[in-house]
Amino acid sequence: MKPSAERLSKAIGHRFSNPRHVEQAVTHRSAGSVNNERQEFLGDAILGFVIADELYRIFSEATEGQLSRLRAALVKRESLAALARSLDLGQYLSLGAGELRSGGQARDSILADALEAVFAAVYLDSGYPSAREVILNLFRDRLTVLTLESQQKDPKTRLQEYLQALKYSLPDYRIVEVSGDQHAQVFQVACVVPELSMETLGTGSSRRRAEQDAAEGVLKALNLG
């Protein structure tokens, strides 16, 4: 297996018995005639099914329309590209010279397509249960947040439950500044998440509102807002 395929294999937590599939999955059409376009077609279908199945089970009260919208948000190009970046997929891609020069390895469409192709590669290599596992592992955080959102929880609660799910310590909220007149005070609060090396600021007309705002900032920065 090429070193890049080996590293990608570790990143997605799947050991390929035949590396040919994953090597093809990271090959953009600009790099050769054996490329990931057909796999992308297959991977898109696998992904659509795995996510539909999961949403169907989690959201037992959701209507068909709500399920469709939830799925569309999860599998849209930008979401897939963000997941691809979390795997450093760009650095494993084989691109033609032109695409490389124009920064193709950072482009949303190329990353999203390659990620779908990788799902197909796992499927072709090891079957449906393995592909499902890889996909759900990758989408777990987003599915968790959707679940919490669907329970209409506030940002602080969602952030707390998200961090607990990862076994991380809870965020620390600190008042940074209180300004304004007595009857129109503005609170500025920092939300610090040590394990994620993150700190966001939130403002509001009460300490609690400023904390919610800061927590929302962390969720957004994690692409979970």
Place this chain on the structure above:
Amino acid sequence: MKPSAERLSKAIGHRFSNPRHVEQAVTHRSAGSVNNERQEFLGDAILGFVIADELYRIFSEATEGQLSRLRAALVKRESLAALARSLDLGQYLSLGAGELRSGGQARDSILADALEAVFAAVYLDSGYPSAREVILNLFRDRLTVLTLESQQKDPKTRLQEYLQALKYSLPDYRIVEVSGDQHAQVFQVACVVPELSMETLGTGSSRRRAEQDAAEGVLKALNLG
């Protein structure tokens, strides 16, 4: 199990361990709040994946665009409705009074949605391999014809191979009429398929062309053209 669910179960060749799923699958939203809308969302995704997977394997030389078009043709509403009719799905449906009066059990959209819901019911009842089997059994003829078409075989050959796949006897071609001048003759040929109780007419400037035309007519009448 309700008699209707029992008969449907036989028609698709799947014995449900829990008839609840299939009873829900044949319940239109006009007939109650527990209906097949959510299952349709799930079934559509299963179907999309099973067909994508099959096309990916059969058409190893097809481009992504060709695969997408093939799938779109197979799973479009009219195709699904035709398959639903081949199962007599309309007669098993639970519809509200209004839909019944307006002939909802014969409507393409209602039949297609219910068929997708039935696929989901099989999946929920018995898992992915069973759902895949039911879907592929139902699509087998269409997939066979697509395969033959992709090999660019002519209508007579495709019809012959289709009938052979079903273990039916071969079609009989008979000249019905030859008309026109010596140098501009028009042949009319009948194609008779005994087991399907079908007879079509074809015309052409040669006997062979008229036979191809008649064979094409049978394929079209079978929704396979």
